[in-house]
Amino acid sequence: MIDSRPGDMFQPGDLLNNTYRIEALLGRGGTSEVYKARSEISGNPVALKILKQEFSGNEDFTVLMAREENIREIRHDAVVRYSENHRTSDGRIYLLMDYIEGPGLDQKLKEGPMSVEDLMVICRRVSEGLQAAHKRNIVHRDLSPDNIILRGGDPEHAVIIDFGIAKDTNPGAETIVGNEFAGKYSYAAPEQMSGQTDARSDIYSLGALLLANYRGKSPSLGANPMEVVANKQKPLPTEDLPEPFKSLIERMCAPNPMERFQSAGDVLEFLKAPGALPPLTASSVDPLDALLGSPTAPLDEATIITPRSTVSPPLEPPARKEKPEAKGGKGGLIAVALIALLAIGGGGAWFSGALDSLFAPSYPAADPFRLIVERAEGGPVRAAGNVPSEEGHSALMQLVDEGELVLASGEIAETWLRDILYTLEPLAELKDWRLSVENNQASLTGKTSDADLLADLDGFFGGDMPGALVGLVNITYELPLLDHDIPRGIVESLADCGQLTLKGAAVGSGYAPDEALAVSGQVSSTETQIRIFDALSEVADGRPVQLQLDVLNPALCIVEQHLPKAPPGGVSVSYSNGATGDSNPSGRFFVGENPVIDVVLPADLIDGFLTVSILDVTGNVFHLLPNLGRQENSVATLRDGKTGEFPLRVAFSLAASSTGGGIAFAVDDSTLGKSKILILHSDGPLFDGLRPTAESAASFAEALQASASTNAGRILSLDSSILTTAQP
Structure with missing residues (x-):
């Protein structure tokens, strides 16, 4: 058995899928962990190979688990019995096997x-x-x-x-x-x-x-x-x-x-x-x-x-600066490592320094005897530190691009250099790694977004440094970049209320593993919002999905999709309560309340014409300016010589409307939801004649299209604001 650590996926006593009580950890690997557990139903011991959660959504690793599951077709008492893969409620995949006691x-x-x-x-x-x-x-x-x-x-x-699928564990064994x-x-x-x-x-x-x-x-x-x-x-x-x-x-x-x-x-x-x-x-x-x-x-x-490679490698030193044509399986990696060592060694010389006392002078002692070899983000392979012989210096320099190596003697194992070269050989395709050695203590860390390469390296090392080197190998999986076109295609196909904005990665690039997929804009319903979230989550591979969407309604979206393309003009909307006169910056009103609406013109908006309409949740459009009761909509006339920022009231309190006229309304329970205030600034009257005070969204959309076809550049700016009505 292996001692548990705080970072393990499960601890003794944990219950998996309400069925398997974890008893002990049997083995750790780069992609999975193996546990001894006991069925709460039958009481029988089992071995569970559990894929780490970051790989559970990756097809490359689930295929490997599926292949290992297929070994269950071997029905013989001399072969460990495999059952099938299962998935926990939080998405972890595990393979059920017999536990062999002995x-x-x-x-x-x-x-x-x-x-x-x-x-x-x-x-x-x-x-x-x-x-x-x-x-x-x-x-x-x-x-x-x-x-x-x-x-x-x-x-x-x-x-x-x-059976050779993954070398990280020995399911059912007492010793790893x-x-x-x-x-x-x-x-x-x-x-x-x-x-x-x-x-x-x-x-x-x-x-x-x-x-x-x-x-x-x-x-x-x-x-x-x-x-x-x-x-x-x-x-x-x-x-x-x-x-x-x-x-x-x-x-x-x-x-x-x-x-x-x-x-x-x-x-x-x-x-x-x-x-x-x-x-x-x-x-x-x-x-x-x-x-x-x-x-x-x-x-x-x-x-x-x-093995994926069945071609015998040539007896030549490894060419580190050229990428191999294919990533061989475990057998291929081992073969290349051994033959490369043989080719580098030449004759009968050995690199550990054990024969130096017979054939070469001794070197100054280094205490500790240190070596660091690393590669960062696909850059050159660099080495710095001590080596025990001239032959070793030559061999190591053939595997790196830049090196500052000092000949020295030290408290190292006889096979120290052989083990170092053996460790370095399978790292040719790994773009980001670091080997740190002090005497015989060593650690190899790295990361890759290549699932096949990680599986090869996991099988090659099995989590431990080779030979006489003592330490762990920890090569982690990092999600590859997500092509920007994938989430963009999803967002474009599901947009139903105007264009949506996808933030984050630029066009032609990709999303980093921790970069959020952020979408803003408007949709016609909560159902659309959910579909967008689910579709993006499916391709996000654990990246956060952030939606900043205004949920309108189908009627509002009809007009939204027919609105002319125009920049914002800096016009804002101010809300207040008609009964109390109190400001209401949220724009949220409850049943029985009387919204008062002011359109606030910026100081530089001094000419042209305004069209102010409200699209309510029922699919109707009410024209606040101009309308039959208030036909004047020239900005200059409305300002009447006033300069600076100018508030223009377009919906009045019930009391003011009853004495001085103007549109006023109260919220009732038939119009709950989101309504949209539209402020169009144009260089001339937007329509031929006045529109009716109220009309359908479809009718208004047709009128906007007709206006745009007559004079595409007539509309100078477009601003909007959302007014929400709700039950108290």
Whole structure:
């Protein structure tokens, strides 16, 4: 089990989906966490792989979870049972799996050698599980002691876990093992180092781990990459093994795939009759042919797990300044790293500095021994600090663009430089990262908006620094820029009351991960407002959606969409209560109140003509100026010589209207909602003759269109204000 941290998604005792009570954390990764939980309904323990919330809306990561779910089609007791994906009420996606209680073979490896009898039982059991997986074209690719659990400690009940989709966790295991250099290559078949993987690779890995558990220690691959590659081409040492275990391992772990058992079924046949090795026949189905999609073994794209790159990389130093053509899968990344190290090393020299005492002078001591390598926002790769040898200096300078490196000696592990180069190799496509090292303590941080790259790196590192380096790898996912055209298209398609303004990213650019999608303007209904919010939220990927929309009504919007295009003229509207004379800056009036409306002209508006109308919530238009009772609308006449800011009353109190005339009204419960005051300033009378005091919105819209067609430039400015009526 792993100790919980405050930042974990769940803590022991938490209840997930009202069903699963969290008991312990089993593993952490860059994209997900794995927990042991117990069903509140059945009482059975389960393992839950939970995708981090920031990835739950990202299709790239949900596809990976769906693919892992498809492994549930393997129905065999020797394969961990997957159930299906679920979603919590807050959007988290989790995969339900069996929890396997018992030690892993990695734990047994630490305890010492295992008996041949137990290992033969485990071989049979695991081969049966592999046979079931291979029949469905599923290859594990990473079979190692930590991926086999002995349920209840019994070899008869060995279970294969972690089918290679994500290397961040080992579901159901008591111990989480980081992806150390030896851990990756000790059990890998030789062909995996160049990205080639098929069912025979799993057979090699199973044989290699059985041999390791027999000896009670991991295989020794050599002191440097050249030795690793060379040793992988040699048969494993089996001289001291008893028969038939010796023949079994030799046939499972032949360096040439064609000389191995060709299928898990062949392994099982040998275990039934150890004295007779099955011949290698051409009639046997080649698992590689099956994985490549022969007519007799069609591919299942949803469940096949193979490296995305199957091309052997050239034996050349890595070209850091050119972007690779494709992001290889985990096997490809590892192969490139190892071969790059081999090419850089040359001859038999090793970079750790361990041989300096024999072949080179010693260097001044550095305490602490520090190195920083970083890249910011896609810029150059820079390195500064200490290196332990001239060969190491040369190798590191080939991987960076700028470097200030000082030769020094220090308290560092023998494999320090190898581990540093191994760490740097898969970072070529990562645009923003920092590797900080002090002696053997190290941390790698970074961020990317490439979901595939993050999955590759998460699988490559498994959250831990490699080899002898001690520390964590924390590469986080950052949302990519959201193309401005996507929300703009949504806003334009849903606008139903004039043009809406989308703020934020400029045309041709994109929205940053934390940048809000802000929309302002007018819509005809609350339903439209909700549709805009939902549609933008769907593409926002967690970005805030901010709506500053005036909800009018369909009638108001009819006129709104036919209003002429004219700039504002600085005319404002002042409201007051007709009964009390009190100012009402909000423009909000309740049933029974008498709104008084003043149009306030700026000092520089001294000529032309005014047309003031109110569009109410019923779809009618009332003309406050001019109308049959008040026909004069010349600004000069209305000002009557007054200069400066000029208030012009267009709706009166009930008392003033009864004595001096003029339009007045009181709010009743039939006209609740938003009405709009329109003030049009024109260079001449806007219409031919007077409009009726009241008319429909559609009729007024037609009159505006006719006026605009006669003289498009007649209207000089357009101002407006909202008056709201409501129940008290």
